[in-house]
Amino acid sequence: MAVLNRVLRLRAASSFSVRSFRSSSFLNSETDLKASSSVITQNSLPLQRDVKDRNAQWVFLGCPGVGKGTYASRLSTLLGVPHIATGDLVRDELSSSGPFALQLAEVVNQGKLVSDEIIINLLSKRLEASAAKGETGFILDGFPRTIRQAEILEGVTDIDLVVNLKLREEALLAKCLGRRICSECGGNYNVACIDIKGEDGKPGMYMAPLLPPPHCASKLITRSDDTEEVVKERLRIYNDKSQPVEGFYRSRGKLLEFDLPGGIPESWPKLLQALNLEDHEDKQSAAA
Numbered sequence: 001m002a003v004l005n006r007v008l009r010l011r012a013a014s015s016f017s018v019r020s021f022r023s024s025s026f027l028n029s030e031t032d033l034k035a036s037s038s039v040i041t042q043n044s045l046p047l048q049r050d051v052k053d054r055n056a057q058w059v060f061l062g063c064p065g066v067g068k069g070t071y072a073s074r075l076s077t078l079l080g081v082p083h084i085a086t087g088d089l090v091r092d093e094l095s096s097s098g099p100f101a102l103q104l105a106e107v108v109n110q111g112k113l114v115s116d117e118i119i120i121n122l123l124s125k126r127l128e129a130s131a132a133k134g135e136t137g138f139i140l141d142g143f144p145r146t147i148r149q150a151e152i153l154e155g156v157t158d159i160d161l162v163v164n165l166k167l168r169e170e171a172l173l174a175k176c177l178g179r180r181i182c183s184e185c186g187g188n189y190n191v192a193c194i195d196i197k198g199e200d201g202k203p204g205m206y207m208a209p210l211l212p213p214p215h216c217a218s219k220l221i222t223r224s225d226d227t228e229e230v231v232k233e234r235l236r237i238y239n240d241k242s243q244p245v246e247g248f249y250r251s252r253g254k255l256l257e258f259d260l261p262g263g264i265p266e267s268w269p270k271l272l273q274a275l276n277l278e279d280h281e282d283k284q285s286a287a288a
């Protein structure tokens, strides 16, 4: 982690090509998990090794509102690795008097992407904090979001698996607009009730709201970039800048496509199944 962090910093400050930084000494030793060059399907995941033997280095991709944070956070708890969401790092920086706060406010509130340099700087600081705590492995959420970021990451470490979460487009905007955060405990909730009727052979979809407990209910706030206009712009930017990142990992055989079938109660067990992690959860709940 410390090495990765150092190299990310170097890379952010450098005008060298990504390839010039690629050196086996920076790479993770878990190369045996390198996936085959074919596209990974839900039934052919390369992660056959017991997760207890290693620390996962995973990436979560997906449109705004898809639920990356929810599932990445649950999996990080299950796997015992930090969940590192660059959106959270940006919001922390915004609410602090950090050096990038003013610059960031304008960019984020327009739904645009923050510069690669700033993101890598924030990510490096976060990795430094992880290393100081002795944490290894990670689930990255919201990074990489451009091909350049993916190349930078590839230049410094091995990513074992990239989970591409997908949700029907009709649900994405409503999910973003329904998002609520408890200003006191930071809990994430969603007041949207998605009820898409089946038609023309397409199945319907129901996602119940995720309502806050009574002690959070009066303290709910919304993100300043979760307005209809800004969410639409974020979705447009995702299609333009971030969707190519799916292809980047698909061509390297690391992409696991996962279509969310509904809300958390239906999707979570299916995701664990797709990741070959059902046993892991059983063992963890038995030990709790």
Ligand SMILES: Nc1ncnc2c1ncn2[C@@H]1O[C@H](COP(=O)(O)OP(=O)(O)O)[C@@H](O)[C@H]1O
Binding pocket: 063, 064, 065, 086, 087, 088, 090, 107, 108, 111, 112, 113, 114, 115, 116, 119, 141, 142, 143, 144, 145, 146, 149, 225, 234
């Ligand atoms: N990897 C990144 N590169 C550039 N900007 C980022 C990155 N991660 C987060 N951001 C900025 O933070 C904002 C919020 O990110 P995030 O919480 O991941 O939102 P979303 O719900 O759109 O996935 C983004 O709209 C963008 O401005």
